[in-house]
Amino acid sequence: MTRHDPYPTVTTAAEAVTISLAGLATEAADPRFAEIDRMPVGVLAALMNDADATVPGAVALALPTIVPAIEAAALRMKAGGRLIYVGAGTPGRIGVLDASECPPTFSTPPEQVFAIIAGGSKAIVSPCEGAEDDPAAGIAAIDAAGVTSLDTVIGIASSGRTPYVVAAIARARELGALSIGLSCNHDTVLSAAAEHGIEVLVGPEIISGSTRLKAGTAQKLVLNMFSTIVMVQLGKTYGNLMVDVKPTNVKLRERALGIVRTIANVDRETAVVALVANNYNVKQTIVALRTGLSIDEAGARLSAVNGNLRAALEEK
Structure with a gap:
C-alpha cells in the first residue's frame, strides 16, 4: 500500500482500519506510559505536563511547512477569500473553536472564517464518530460551502488519513482553492492530497491513540498561527493591539x-x-x-x- 492508497482492498471494514492505522505514531503505545493506571495523581500530572512540553518543539520543527502556507493564505484572504477549516471529531471541534474566536477578536463576518465538521453542528457537542468515514459527505460539504479559488481550506486530521477530511481537501484542491493538510504523522495521505502538507510529529500519546491530547494541542497551536498571522497581515491589529475588537460585552x-x-x-x-x-x-x-x-x-x-x-x- 502506498501513501496515495488510503482505502486498500480488504475483506472487512475492521481490517481496513487496522491496515490504515498500522505504523502511525499517533496510534503507538509508548512503554513509558504503560503503568499510568498505577501512578499517583501528582506523578501522572507531572508526566503529562512533561509530555505536553514537547509539543511546541514539534511545531517549531514544522515551521518550514507552516510559514509558506500562511503566506499563501494571507494573499488569498487579501483578495477577498475565506479561511475554512475541515475536520472530524476533536480536530473538527478545534477548528470550530478557532474560527469562532475570529468575529469578537477581529470583527470578521462569520462567513469569512468558519469550520466544517463531519456530522454537522450536532457533532460539536455530541460524538458522531462514524461521520468521519464518509468521503462523499466531505466532498458534498465543500460543494455546499461554495468553495472557490480565492478560498483557503485547511483539513485537520491527527492520523492524516480520515476519509471525510482527505476527500474534502482533494475536492477543494480540484476547485482551485488553496488546500492545506494538517496532521501529526509522517508522509500522510492528507499531505499528499493537499497543496501544502503540514506534519507536526508529536509522537505517541500518554493514552495510546487519544489524539485529543498532544496532537490536539499541536493542531490548536498551528491554527492559532493561521488565524492570528493572517489577520495581522490584513491589518487587524496595530502593533500588538486588538484594534478590530468587537466590544460586545x-x-x-x-x-x-x-x-x-x-x-x-x-x-x-x-x-x-x-x-x-x-x-x-x-x-x-x-x-x-x-x-x-x-x-x-x-x-x-x-x-x-x-x-x-x-x-x-x-x-x-
Whole structure:
C-alpha cells in the first residue's frame, strides 16, 4: 500500500482500519506510559505536563511547512477569500473553536472564517464518530460551502488519513482553492492530497491513540498561527493591539477603551465620549481623535486603505 492508497482492498471494514492505522505514531503505545493506571495523581500530572512540553518543539520543527502556507493564505484572504477549516471529531471541534474566536477578536463576518465538521453542528457537542468515514459527505460539504479559488481550506486530521477530511481537501484542491493538510504523522495521505502538507510529529500519546491530547494541542497551536498571522497581515491589529475588537460585552468595551486611550493618547472621558459617538468603532475613533477629522471623514480614510489603521494614521 502506498501513501496515495488510503482505502486498500480488504475483506472487512475492521481490517481496513487496522491496515490504515498500522505504523502511525499517533496510534503507538509508548512503554513509558504503560503503568499510568498505577501512578499517583501528582506523578501522572507531572508526566503529562512533561509530555505536553514537547509539543511546541514539534511545531517549531514544522515551521518550514507552516510559514509558506500562511503566506499563501494571507494573499488569498487579501483578495477577498475565506479561511475554512475541515475536520472530524476533536480536530473538527478545534477548528470550530478557532474560527469562532475570529468575529469578537477581529470583527470578521462569520462567513469569512468558519469550520466544517463531519456530522454537522450536532457533532460539536455530541460524538458522531462514524461521520468521519464518509468521503462523499466531505466532498458534498465543500460543494455546499461554495468553495472557490480565492478560498483557503485547511483539513485537520491527527492520523492524516480520515476519509471525510482527505476527500474534502482533494475536492477543494480540484476547485482551485488553496488546500492545506494538517496532521501529526509522517508522509500522510492528507499531505499528499493537499497543496501544502503540514506534519507536526508529536509522537505517541500518554493514552495510546487519544489524539485529543498532544496532537490536539499541536493542531490548536498551528491554527492559532493561521488565524492570528493572517489577520495581522490584513491589518487587524496595530502593533500588538486588538484594534478590530468587537466590544460586545463589558470586558471588551473596557479593552476597546484602553486601546483608544493608548493609541490616541487621550484621557478616559475623552475616549468614552468618542467611542460612544462612533458606536464603539475602535479604529474610526482613533483616526478621528488623532487627526481631528470628523467621524465620516475618518471612516472614509480607513476605507481608502482597506481598514489598515497604521496606514490611515500615516497618510499625509
